[in-house]
Amino acid sequence: MQLQFVGCGDAFGSGGRFNTCFHVVGNGANFLIDCGATSLVAMKRLGIDPDAIGTILVTHFHGDHFGGIPFFMLEAQLVAGRQRPLTIAGPPGLPERYARAMDAAFPGSPQKPARFELTLREIMPYELACIGQLRVSAFPVVHVEPAGPCFGYRIEVDDKVIAYSGDTEWTDTLLDIARDADLFICETYSFNRKVRSHTDYATLAAHFSELRPKRLVLTHMAEEMLARREEVPHQTASDGMVIEF
Numbered sequence: 001m002q003l004q005f006v007g008c009g010d011a012f013g014s015g016g017r018f019n020t021c022f023h024v025v026g027n028g029a030n031f032l033i034d035c036g037a038t039s040l041v042a043m044k045r046l047g048i049d050p051d052a053i054g055t056i057l058v059t060h061f062h063g064d065h066f067g068g069i070p071f072f073m074l075e076a077q078l079v080a081g082r083q084r085p086l087t088i089a090g091p092p093g094l095p096e097r098y099a100r101a102m103d104a105a106f107p108g109s110p111q112k113p114a115r116f117e118l119t120l121r122e123i124m125p126y127e128l129a130c131i132g133q134l135r136v137s138a139f140p141v142v143h144v145e146p147a148g149p150c151f152g153y154r155i156e157v158d159d160k161v162i163a164y165s166g167d168t169e170w171t172d173t174l175l176d177i178a179r180d181a182d183l184f185i186c187e188t189y190s191f192n193r194k195v196r197s198h199t200d201y202a203t204l205a206a207h208f209s210e211l212r213p214k215r216l217v218l219t220h221m222a223e224e225m226l227a228r229r230e231e232v233p234h235q236t237a238s239d240g241m242v243i244e245f
Helices: 039-046 069-078 094-105 173-178 201-205 223-227
Strands: 002-007 021-025 030-033 055-057 086-090 118-122 128-131 134-140 151-157 160-164 183-187 216-219 242-244
Touching: 002 039, 021 039, 039 069, 055 134, 069 094, 086 094, 086 128, 094 118, 134 173, 151 173, 160 173, 173 183
Parallel strands: 030 055, 055 086, 086 118, 160 183, 183 216
Antiparallel strands: 002 021, 002 242, 021 030, 128 134, 134 151, 151 160
8 A cells, every 4th residue: 555645735835845635556446635726736746647546535625635626627538538437525515616616717617527427425424435445434623614524534445544634623533533543644734833723743742642543644734843843753744755554
């Protein structure tokens, strides 16, 4: 199982990083977790074939996590001539948000592909959703309400568990998301400054003994956290970084 950080940045391009997008490849599995506005550019820079991706899981509807969908879809339809089915899955309201995003980014663009099947799959809070080879458990987290519902995910695939916090301030739900996961990716927006709707490293550190993932990687870091990442004993993400587990 391999996960590559296509982008690990925040909404503001802190550190010159691309928006959030993780590419996961396993035994027949090929999917994205989030698809921020810069994701298609970042994928092409890394040599990732968008046409091979079967599923995109979306945590919430902010542009740095969801805004790359229109570019992905236009490329699939008008450049790549995609024929294989695609599933985009995310919180309730996904079909409406998808339509609005497509119309805002490319007015008049085709929203229903002519050559391949597109499934827009709404996942309910606390649902265990079976999407192809993926078993996806969705946990509500504490982020800006108009961007949601906002989810963190536990994803079971190839006998591994990938856990991802999404964007959230500290909530005990992170314990359910992360516990005993093979890989837990957690947003750590700031070092010790409290920011509404985001997690700071100091608060996360206070709960490390309860989280208990097998491996932890910190992501979605603003400038303050990036400047101090050498002070933390945990792995921090960088664009293009590959993790095998």
